[in-house]
Amino acid sequence: MIVIQDGKGTGNNAEVDKNNDLHTRAITVGEVLNSTIRGEGYIVSTGTVNITNDTESYLLYIKNDSENDLVIAATVFINGLSTGGASDEVTFLGQINPTGGTIISSGLLFDPFNTNLGSANVFEGETRLALTLGLTATGGLQADGFIQGSGRHTFPNEFILPKGASLSGGAQCAAGNTSMNVSIGYTVYFRDSEII
């Protein structure tokens, strides 16, 4: 039989209680923070986009080219008030694995924001931003949602993009809209293969 002693030599011993539980203490680190420390966390964001119509516009495209899974840890959709629209409701467009469309062919390539400010890592994949309204995403699985009213809407649901998988996000404002500011942002990280 053994007693677990403090390795620092304090004389403290680990307790076992009357329920036969060994008492432990642990510091937990979430996967997002762990990936950020490794320099594998990114913010992929459109910034502010002024939508001046009521038709579909894809605004952002992300594709994973890494051997490691790309995890979409959170999605943030921000929208202001509509001018001219029947309401402030917005359809938050999402397309999984699009194979075509003008967001892929003509969206601006850009470097996502590495959240480890000392890391020289670059995003291993493709990220594109719409510079004009009306860009399309086609050939994928449509997964839209509705945003009712202006605000900052955070969706903590986790999505995984294995190598080669992609995602495009966009917005469509209510009928009659002539002006609404929107922003789409994703908190993403490449999963550490050693922790699987």
Next chain:
Amino acid sequence: MIVIKDGAGTSNKAEVTVNNRLKTTGVNLTITEAATESGDTYNINSALVPLTTTNESALFYIKNNEENDLLVDQIIINFRDFVGTGGQPNLRIYRNPTNGSIIATATDAIQQNRNYGSAKTLDCDCFQGIDSDSLTGQDNIVFVPLITTAAATLVSFETLTVLPKGASLGISYEPPSGMTSMNIIVAINCTLNGSQL
């Protein structure tokens, strides 16, 4: 074969379950909770800054001079006394800015250790800005549109940004075009990742 017995001197022995798991009762702490215990978490904030122009204003800058990583847990924007036509302001987060008037002027921000019994201070350059201050030399910027300028609004969001030694972070604020005057505080909650990991 070994059996783990109670170090407190009772006859209790650790159990292994029918599924062959060691039975434990654990206390789990986040890294921030553990760091606060050791006096390694800080609130750093600007004073209440008056704005009277609609220019972009660099209001917060921090550079980590510690050997260990500094984890930025949250960014907090607090504004009040808004006068003018409301709208959506823009926040910008600068990655590794190197110059600009906020750095040149170097007015220290307010640093507070979140363990009120700790005398530790954070080794950093941390400055607060004024209306129309600038930041330059960054290698990336992320835009964060805010929703409202309603009075006494506290906007807090998790960032989980890491600053190794020498890395820096800047925050600027651009009011909506109809603003004529307002007051604002920019702050961060941060954790020095010392002995915790």
